[in-house]
Amino acid sequence: MTSFLQLSLLLIIILVAAKLGGYASIRLGQPSVLGELLVGILLGPSLLNLLGLPLFTEAETLSHTIVELGEIGVMLLMFLAGLELHLNELRGNVKVAGLAGVMGVVLPLAAGWITGLAFGMENERAAFLGLVMGATSVSISAQTLIELKALKSRVGLGLLGAAVFDDILVIFLLSLFFAFTSGASGLLEVLIVLGRMVLFFGLAFVFGLWVLPRIIRLARKLPISQGVLTLAIVTILGYGLAAELVGQMAAITGAFIAGLMFARTPEKEALDPRISALAYGLFVPIFFVSIGLKTEIVLQAETILLTLVVIVVAILSKWIGAAGGAKLAGFNWRESVQLGMGMVSRGEVGLIVASAGVGAGMVSETEFAAVVGMVIASTLITPPALRALFHLPQDWTIRLPRFKRNPQPIRKEEIKEEEE
Numbered sequence: 001m002t003s004f005l006q007l008s009l010l011l012i013i014i015l016v017a018a019k020l021g022g023y024a025s026i027r028l029g030q031p032s033v034l035g036e037l038l039v040g041i042l043l044g045p046s047l048l049n050l051l052g053l054p055l056f057t058e059a060e061t062l063s064h065t066i067v068e069l070g071e072i073g074v075m076l077l078m079f080l081a082g083l084e085l086h087l088n089e090l091r092g093n094v095k096v097a098g099l100a101g102v103m104g105v106v107l108p109l110a111a112g113w114i115t116g117l118a119f120g121m122e123n124e125r126a127a128f129l130g131l132v133m134g135a136t137s138v139s140i141s142a143q144t145l146i147e148l149k150a151l152k153s154r155v156g157l158g159l160l161g162a163a164v165f166d167d168i169l170v171i172f173l174l175s176l177f178f179a180f181t182s183g184a185s186g187l188l189e190v191l192i193v194l195g196r197m198v199l200f201f202g203l204a205f206v207f208g209l210w211v212l213p214r215i216i217r218l219a220r221k222l223p224i225s226q227g228v229l230t231l232a233i234v235t236i237l238g239y240g241l242a243a244e245l246v247g248q249m250a251a252i253t254g255a256f257i258a259g260l261m262f263a264r265t266p267e268k269e270a271l272d273p274r275i276s277a278l279a280y281g282l283f284v285p286i287f288f289v290s291i292g293l294k295t296e297i298v299l300q301a302e303t304i305l306l307t308l309v310v311i312v313v314a315i316l317s318k319w320i321g322a323a324g325g326a327k328l329a330g331f332n333w334r335e336s337v338q339l340g341m342g343m344v345s346r347g348e349v350g351l352i353v354a355s356a357g358v359g360a361g362m363v364s365e366t367e368f369a370a371v372v373g374m375v376i377a378s379t380l381i382t383p384p385a386l387r388a389l390f391h392l393p394q395d396w397t398i399r400l401p402r403f404k405r406n407p408q409p410i411r412k413e414e415i416k417e418e419e420e
Contacts, residue, residue: 003058010062018285033143034383036285040292070290073283074139075255079236081142082259084151096158099325101165104343107321108133111313119306128362132354132371133314135170137347138163144383148390155335159342167253193248200247208261216265228267229274307370311377318344333398338389345382350375
């Protein structure tokens with residue numbers, strides 16, 4: 001078979017399997033994304049190794065193509081998340097987004113650093129393990145919240161805002177880490193990175209608030225088919241490209257901001273079903289399945305303990321950190337634990353940060369295997385846990401133990417009487 005026919009067959013298998021997995025997951029009372037993720041692991045090199053079959057002679061090329069198609073899927077997904085919101089809604093959640101985002105990075109970073117040192121890693125390698133744990137990917141959480149119709153709730157708005165803060169802080173700390181480990185020019189490089197982030201956000205909002213509406217009006221008047229839809233796709237890809245090249249941030253952050261810009265336009269209602277059909281019909285299932293397809297879980301005896309510890313520490317530290325930030329910002333305990341769990345998934349962002357560490361020699365094969373296990377475990381646990389937390393009673397709370405003081409001090413005479 002030609003490469004195109006092999007790709008066609010692979011896409012048929014992935015899409016059918018993803019939808020069957022999603023259907024089975026819904027029947028079991030879980031979000032469809034969980035089934036799609038499990039299907040990816042089943043088809044991946046850990047079990048069936050679909051691309052390893054003799055039928056697919058262009059396995060490396062096909063794997064690369066599937067990953068790239070999946071990246072388009074996650075960008076469309078984050079665009080839809082932004083399209084559901086309005087800048088005014090996010091503006092009212094800056095405090096919780098900032099506190100949850102920052103604490104959701106600082107606590108996992110510290111916990112990962114200590115964990116690395118406990119396992120005998122060098123200081124720099126242990127610090128990088130903490131950076132990997134600090135990363136988050138809310139694309140899967142956003143999908144779960146959309147299914148629960150809770151994306152525009154206080155938790156959903158706070159979660160998406162916290163993810164933006166998380167992404168900015170992790171990328172900045174990653175740049176800071178590489179800058180200070182590369183030589184004397186580190187401080188200048190850090191200032192440059194910070195300046196590029198500010199430049200990206202400035203250009204993104206200036207273009208989106210003043211230029212984009214005029215281009216949309218022009219596209220609406222032109223006698224071309226689906227002109228506004230094409231403009232939206234171009235804007236998604238352009239913002240993602242600018243986020244990486246200008247701001248040195250994740251492309252999904254750019255796609256999310258593009259969604260926020262289009263949410264202000266009259267075309268929002270018409271774009272939503274069209275982008276959704278394109279995303280959920282093709283690209284988003286490919287993205288979720290691709291996480292399993294590109295990951296091989298190989299746990300040797302010496303890596304099992306490290307992997308288990310990294311998984312537990314990564315999940316608990318991110319959950320507690322983000323939930324603690326939300327609580328400090330005024331959320332109740334129910335909302336705080338929900339938001340904290342929504343930040344647990346590392347997804348593709350965790351793998352990207354870990355891959356950067358491998359390229360820089362900061363992550364060994366054993367450590368990378370542990371990170372991969374953590375990424376998969378955190379990605380798999382988030383949808384069902386988030387769904388379960390959203391079914392908590394509205395008045396649910398955490399009751400901390402209180403110790404009552406004795407209202408009357410004990411006199412010395414009473415002590416003597418007891419002793420006698």
